[in-house]
Amino acid sequence: MIARLAAVFLLIASPALAVQPDEILSDPAMEERAREISKELRCLVCQNQSIDDSDAPLARDLRLLVRERLQAGDSDEDTMEFIVDRYGDFVLLRPPFKTSTLILWIGPALILIAGILGVVIWHRRRPATAVSTSTAPLSVEEQAKLDRVLAKDSDR
Amino acid sequence: MKPITIIPVAIFAAVAIVFGVYLCQVGPGGKDISQLPSAMIDKPVPQFELPPIEGRTDGLKTDDLKGKVSLVNVWASWCPPCRVEHPILMTLARDGVTIYGINFRDKPEDARRFLDQLGNPYARIGADTKGRVAIDWGVYGYPETFIIDAQGRIRYRHVGPINPGQVDSIIRPLLKKVAE
Numbered sequence: 001m002i003a004r005l006a007a008v009f010l011l012i013a014s015p016a017l018a019v020q021p022d023e024i025l026s027d028p029a030m031e032e033r034a035r036e037i038s039k040e041l042r043c044l045v046c047q048n049q050s051i052d053d054s055d056a057p058l059a060r061d062l063r064l065l066v067r068e069r070l071q072a073g074d075s076d077e078d079t080m081e082f083i084v085d086r087y088g089d090f091v092l093l094r095p096p097f098k099t100s101t102l103i104l105w106i107g108p109a110l111i112l113i114a115g116i117l118g119v120v121i122w123h124r125r126r127p128a129t130a131v132s133t134s135t136a137p138l139s140v141e142e143q144a145k146l147d148r149v150l151a152k153d154s155d156r
Numbered sequence: 157m158k159p160i161t162i163i164p165v166a167i168f169a170a171v172a173i174v175f176g177v178y179l180c181q182v183g184p185g186g187k188d189i190s191q192l193p194s195a196m197i198d199k200p201v202p203q204f205e206l207p208p209i210e211g212r213t214d215g216l217k218t219d220d221l222k223g224k225v226s227l228v229n230v231w232a233s234w235c236p237p238c239r240v241e242h243p244i245l246m247t248l249a250r251d252g253v254t255i256y257g258i259n260f261r262d263k264p265e266d267a268r269r270f271l272d273q274l275g276n277p278y279a280r281i282g283a284d285t286k287g288r289v290a291i292d293w294g295v296y297g298y299p300e301t302f303i304i305d306a307q308g309r310i311r312y313r314h315v316g317p318i319n320p321g322q323v324d325s326i327i328r329p330l331l332k333k334v335a336e
Contacts, residue, residue: 044296057261058296061287086294088195121160 018055025067034067037079041066042091050093194313195294201228201308202292206282210264216256216282222308225335226254227301227327229278230290232262233270235298241317242274248323249277253331257281260290260298303327305334 019038025031038052045056051063062083069079083091095101138146196202205217221228229245231238249255257278259267264283271278284290293302296315303312311334318327 057287058291061291065288065291084195086195086291087296088294125160 018051018053018059019063020060023060023063023067025071030067030070033076034063034070037066037070037076038063040080040093041083042093044087044091194310196302196310197313199310201302201304201310202289204282204289204292206258206284206289209259209262209267209281209283211268212281214280214282216258216280218308220256220280221304222306224254224306225331226256226279226304227331228256228258228293228304229302230258230260230284230293230295230298230300232260232298233266234262235260237317238299239270239274241299242277244318244320244323245277246275248327254279258289258293259283260295261285261287301327303330303334 019035025034035052039050041051041062043049043051043054043056043059043062045058046054049059051059051066053059065083066079069082070076074082080092089096089101095104097105201218201221203218206215208215227245227248231241245255255277257280259281261284267281267283282289293300294313299317301314301318302310305311312326312330314322314326
């Protein structure tokens with residue numbers, strides 16, 4: 001019985017939401033937009049959570065502000081811009097592509113290219129030494145020795 | 157040793173130096189990497205008009221911040237670092253610095269008691285009971301202090317309490333510079 005109850009509770013359990021019931025808009029479409037925008041905005045108190053995830057009072061204020069802007073008829077972009085004007089690009093969890101963030105966006109690709117180049121160069125240089133020694137023909141003596149060993153082996 | 161074998165060593169050394177320098181900057185007494193640059197620097201202060209704390213008669217609005225260099229301090233009675241910072245604001249006020257207060261999400265009676273007990277360094281105080289004006293200022297930690305020039309532009313933002321060392325190393329020199 002207890003096991004069954006536990007199973008039922010596990011099934012109906014959902015992740016706890018930071019969004020409070022009194023914040024939710026009556027228009028489901030607008031609420032959905034507000035949730036999507038909130039997921040893109042950083043909570044400045046916790047700094048690694050979106051305002052949609054955070055229980056900090058500032059995150060709540062910002063969630064309410066987002067909903068207020070939407071209700072006032074702002075587009076999603078206008079709403080984001082409204083917050084960025086006040087808190088800067090850092091508030092965006094996905095940093096915009098511009099000169100000051102160039103290293104951030106291009107850096108990983110550059111390192112990958114450098115790595116590939118390194119491997120290619122290393123590979124090109126190696127055969128010059130490695131291949132020549134391994135393909136040197138066996139001397140008559142060595143060949144005879146090898147034949148003896150192989151013959152012995154197949155006898156067993 | 158072929159020149160190419162030096163490359164990995166050189167890259168490692170460069171990375172180690174960059175990390176090392178950065179690590180030395182952070183930590184106690186150093187740079188706080190959780191402090192963010194303000195998006196508002198060199199912009200005019202946002203348009204706002206705040207009522208006084210209930211039971212007082214001042215209030216604070218955008219036009220109050222024009223005409224002379226001033227500090228704007230965002231504080232609350234429930235914020236422990238604000239208490240720590242308070243004596244420093246009192247000293248600055250005694251030295252003739254104009255300080256305006258934005259009382260953030262506070263109960264009027266708590267805010268009034270705070271001022272009665274610890275003294276009032278503020279020339280005017282506006283009560284931001286909803287916290288909306290603080291958002292317009294880009295405030296995210298308390299206390300925060302802004303330096304405003306005579307034209308009403310934000311010139312500096314300080315997150316967290318101003319400690320005694322920073323008064324002489326940051327605040328006073330900046331006030332002087334901004335006044336010129």
